[in-house]
Amino acid sequence: MDAEPVTEIGRRGFLAAIAVAGLAGCTTAPPPRPAAAHQPGVLGPGRAAFTLAAFDVQAQNRVELADTLRALSSPVPNASVTVAVGASLFKDRFDLYWSKPRQLERMPEFRNDVLAPEWCHGDLLVQVLADTPEAARAALARPVPGLAPRWRIDGFQSQDSRNLFGFREGAGNPDTSNAAAMDDLVWVGPDDDEPEWCVGGSYLVVRLIRLAMPTWDRKTTEEQEQVFGRRKESDIPLGKSEKDGGLDLPKMPVDAHVRRAAESGGRRILRRSYSYRRSAEDTGQIFTCYQRDLKRGFETVQRGLAGEALERYVMPFGGGYFFVLPGPRTGTQEYVGQRLINAG
Numbered sequence: 001m002d003a004e005p006v007t008e009i010g011r012r013g014f015l016a017a018i019a020v021a022g023l024a025g026c027t028t029a030p031p032p033r034p035a036a037a038h039q040p041g042v043l044g045p046g047r048a049a050f051t052l053a054a055f056d057v058q059a060q061n062r063v064e065l066a067d068t069l070r071a072l073s074s075p076v077p078n079a080s081v082t083v084a085v086g087a088s089l090f091k092d093r094f095d096l097y098w099s100k101p102r103q104l105e106r107m108p109e110f111r112n113d114v115l116a117p118e119w120c121h122g123d124l125l126v127q128v129l130a131d132t133p134e135a136a137r138a139a140l141a142r143p144v145p146g147l148a149p150r151w152r153i154d155g156f157q158s159q160d161s162r163n164l165f166g167f168r169e170g171a172g173n174p175d176t177s178n179a180a181a182m183d184d185l186v187w188v189g190p191d192d193d194e195p196e197w198c199v200g201g202s203y204l205v206v207r208l209i210r211l212a213m214p215t216w217d218r219k220t221t222e223e224q225e226q227v228f229g230r231r232k233e234s235d236i237p238l239g240k241s242e243k244d245g246g247l248d249l250p251k252m253p254v255d256a257h258v259r260r261a262a263e264s265g266g267r268r269i270l271r272r273s274y275s276y277r278r279s280a281e282d283t284g285q286i287f288t289c290y291q292r293d294l295k296r297g298f299e300t301v302q303r304g305l306a307g308e309a310l311e312r313y314v315m316p317f318g319g320g321y322f323f324v325l326p327g328p329r330t331g332t333q334e335y336v337g338q339r340l341i342n343a344g
């Protein structure tokens with residue numbers, strides 16, 4: 001699909017394989033668990049251009065849905081393509097109801113949201129990462145049967161990862177090079193209460209958030225730092241004199257974004273944010289986060305943010321809940337989503 005490895009063997013799958021190997025010769029050995037494989041584009045790294053395209057699926061049956069997924073799985077030069085599905089895919093058409101990831105539902109409206117229906121949800125979501133907007137566009141231009149466009153947004157990331165409010169993104173993210181942490185926080189595992197085909201996938205939350213730039217720009221740097229709880233230039237958390245990865249929460253304003261997020265277990269989600277600029281008046285942030293457990297992850301953090309100072313400067317208007325399909329297993333000819341098609 002791109003230059004990145006298409007699959008990564010999950011640590012749990014690897015350990016399961018070792019455990020089975022250790023039991024070789026023992027007649028009661030359980031059958032080996034298939035190694036979890038993941039799609040690219042989740043753990044990063046971030047790239048300069050980012051596009052999300054949501055679709056309604058028009059395929060009429062599972063055979064046609066398989067054709068759609070097979071076409072989406074074909075390699076694309078210079079771009080990383082990640083395919084995710086929404087709760088509506090599991091409704092009635094494909095007899096997939098019992099295969100739905102347990103926590104996948106339609107994204108509810110949160111306190112500060114003003115959701116525009118034309119910018120929300122979708123049966124299927126394609127995420128594209130590339131070095132240029134042209135490469136991202138080209139990845140979405142190839143013919144894929146059975147899809148009707150629903151919404152689409154192009155994003156970008158500045159080289160120093162600063163968002164349009166001028167603050168750097170990512171400091172409080174978990175370490176993606178720590179495979180055990182990623183198994184714990186991001187990837188659905190074999191012991192989770194989920195259909196078996198979900199192992200190696202991840203819940204993806206998308207929030208399209210308009211930023212009130214003129215109001216923000218009228219604030220002083222000190223006022224802006226109070227809103228986030230970090231210094232604008234250096235990223236150092238308020239109340240600390242250096243960056244050591246830690247936070248001194250009582251020294252931050254009670255409604256500071258970072259304090260609220262951290263207090264509600266924010267480091268349990270892997271965040272990736274990109275900026276968008278649709279017109280001079282409509283600029284903002286495409287917030288995404290990946291997690292193994294949607295309720296303990298995004299929903300808990302989002303509820304913890306209710307009433308935060310940042311609410312005065314942001315307006316979430318779209319997005320949705322999706323589930324990133326597991327990747328094709330190494331050494332197989334699987335397409336992305338094949339195990340879902342064969343499920344149930």
Ligand code: HEM
Binds near residue numbers: 168170
């Ligand atoms: C437009 C909206 C948003 C902006 C501009 C924004 C910006 C930021 C910034 C600048 C930081 C500090 C650097 C970092 O750790 O990345 C941060 C931290 C964080 N944000 Fe946001 N954010 C937004 C929305 C959200 C949402 C919707 C959530 C989750 C529901 C979220 C969760 C977090 C978490 C968990 C942290 C890390 C806290 C820690 O250090 O433990 N943010 N955000």
